[in-house]
Amino acid sequence: MAKPISTIQKIELTEEQKKAQSLENLLSEVAQNKDSLLQTLELLQELHSSGILEALNSLVKVKEDVAKIAVGQLTRPPVTNMINNAMAAGGALTEMDPEMTKKLMGSVANGLQKAQEGIESGRKVGIFDLMKAMKDPDINRALGFGLDVLKGVGEGLRK
Template identity: 30%
Template sequence: MAKAIKQIKKKNHNQEEEQASAVASIVKEIANNSDAILTMIGIVKNLHEMGALDTISALIEKRNDVGVIAIQQINKPEMHKTIKNGINTFNFLGTIDPEQLRTMLFGITKGLERASESVGKKENQSLWQMGKAMRNPDTRATISMMMDFMQGMGEGMANVPTNKK
C-alpha cells in the first residue's frame, strides 16, 4: 500500500517568473488578436488627430461639473416638453404607413421645387390664371387631398382627450 501524504509542498514562484509568465500570456493574446488591436490603434489615432481624446479627457476630468450642468438643463420645463414632443413624434411616425409617407414627401418635394422656381421668376399669377389652374387635374387632386386632410385632422382634433396639466 502507498503511504499517506502528510505534507504538501507548495511550489513558490518568485516575482520574476510570475511577471515573465504574465508577459508571455499578453504577447500570446496580442499575436492572436493582432488585426483587432491594429484596428483599435487606428481608431484611437484618428480620435487623437481630430481632438476627440482631449475633449473626452476634459469631460472625464470635469465630470461632476458637466453632470451638474446636464441635470440643470434636463430639469428645465422646456426640456421636459422637448422630450415629450420627441416621444410623441416617434409614436406618430410609428403610426404612419411608410408608403403613404413616401408618397406625401415626394409630392411635397415636387411642390417645393415648383414653388422655388416660381419665386425665382418673381411672377405673380393673376386671378384668371389661378382660376384656370383649378381645371388642372394635378391642382384639383392636391386640393381634394388637402380637403380630405383637413377633414380628417378636424375629426382627430375633436376626438383627442384633453388632459392639460
C-alpha cells in the same frame, strides 16, 4: 508497500518568479493578439494626433460635472417638449400608410418646385386666374385633398 503521504509541501513562488510568470503570460497573449493590438495602437495614435484623445481624457476627469450639465440640459422644458413632440410624431407616423406618405412627400416636393418657378416668373395672379385655376384637374385635386385634410383635422380637434 508505499509510505503514506503525511505532509503536503506547497511550492511558494518568489516575487521574482511571480513577475517572470506574469511577464511570460503577457508576452504569450501579445503574440496571440498581435494584429488587434497593432490596430488598437494605430487607432490610439490617430486619436492622439487629432487631439481627440486629450479631449476624452479631460472629459473623463470631469465626468460628474459633464453629467450634471448634460442632465440639466436634457431636463429643460424646450428639450422635453421636443422629445415629447418627436414621440407624438413618431406615433402618428406609425399609423400612416408608408406608400401614402411617400406619395405625399413627393407631391409636396413637386409643389415646392412649381412654387419656386412661379416666384421666379414674377407673374401676378388675379381673381379670374383663380377661377380658371379651379378648372385645372391638378389644382382641383389638391384643393379637394386640402379640404379633406382640414375636415379630418377639425374632427380630430373635436375629440
